[in-house]
Amino acid sequence: MQITQLQALGPGWPHNPQAGTVTAIWQVTKRPIPGSFLGFLANHFHLEKNVHQEQAVADRLRTETMTFARQLGTAVVLVTLTLWIQCLGMAELIHWARASIDRGMSRLNALHAAILMIRFSILVIILHFFQILLWSGFYRWYCLPSWESSFYFSATSYSTVGYGDVILPRLWRLMGPVESVTGVLMCGISVSFLFVVATKIVEREAGALPGDL
Numbered sequence: 001m002q003i004t005q006l007q008a009l010g011p012g013w014p015h016n017p018q019a020g021t022v023t024a025i026w027q028v029t030k031r032p033i034p035g036s037f038l039g040f041l042a043n044h045f046h047l048e049k050n051v052h053q054e055q056a057v058a059d060r061l062r063t064e065t066m067t068f069a070r071q072l073g074t075a076v077v078l079v080t081l082t083l084w085i086q087c088l089g090m091a092e093l094i095h096w097a098r099a100s101i102d103r104g105m106s107r108l109n110a111l112h113a114a115i116l117m118i119r120f121s122i123l124v125i126i127l128h129f130f131q132i133l134l135w136s137g138f139y140r141w142y143c144l145p146s147w148e149s150s151f152y153f154s155a156t157s158y159s160t161v162g163y164g165d166v167i168l169p170r171l172w173r174l175m176g177p178v179e180s181v182t183g184v185l186m187c188g189i190s191v192s193f194l195f196v197v198a199t200k201i202v203e204r205e206a207g208a209l210p211g212d213l
Contacts, residue, residue, distance in 0.1 A: 067171055075178045078138060082131050086186050089127040090193055093120065097197050101204055113201045120197055124190045131186060132158050135179050143168050143175075158183035 100116055132154045139150035144166070153166045157179040168176055 068174070071172060071174045074138070074172075075175060078135060078175075079178065079182050081134055082182050082186065085131050085134065086127065086189060089123075089130075090189065093123055093127075093193060097200075101200055116201060117194070117198060120194060124194065128158070128183075128186065128190065131183075135175075138175070139168070143172050154179065159187075160184060 097116075097120060100119075132151065135158065136147065136151040136154040139153055140147050144150045144153060149166050153168070153176070156162055156166075157176045160180045160183060162176075162180070167173070
């Protein structure tokens with residue numbers, strides 16, 4: 001009511017004698033009064049804002065913990081399946097390499113040795129292809145919209161190329177680094193196998209050793 005009366009006095013109110021009392025009241029109500037109703041409301045809203053902020057931080061931490069646990073469990077399953085594929089494939093390749101080298105031939109010529117290495121290398125590539133396809137299936141099901149982008153991301157992660165033009169959503173972003181570490185280990189096992197096969201072929205061709213793997 002006092003503020004409305006003040007506004008009704010017009011532009012000349014500071015020099016108007018009738019406005020002196022109104023001006024004094026307006027100035028007093030402008031000052032912050034400790035313990036007033038306005039101060040109580042301000043403190044209440046400030047405390048409520050802090051409570052909401054703390055609740056938001058707690059919810060975010062809880063969500064990140066659950067997301068990490070879900071990614072960790074999925075990574076364990078995928079890495080285990082990848083190891084099974086790799087171990088079964090390597091066992092079959094070792095058996096075939098031993099049988100191919102020990103065919104009763106006393107010496108291997110260069111052409112036959114080259115053909116054997118090409119066959120083993122192709123089979124190793126196919127073995128890694130199935131592992132990449134395993135991870136691609138997961139990406140297609142949970143992360144990416146198409147098989148092409150899923151296989152592309154899986155192949156770049158598995159081979160540690162990582163162009164970065166295709167990325168996973170935040171909920172599954174740890175799966176890319178896990179696949180990269182797994183791919184490095186699987187490729188290392190395959191390279192070791194090819195190195196042993198090449199060594200045995202060279203020794204067999206030179207007639208130095210019997211040729212058992």
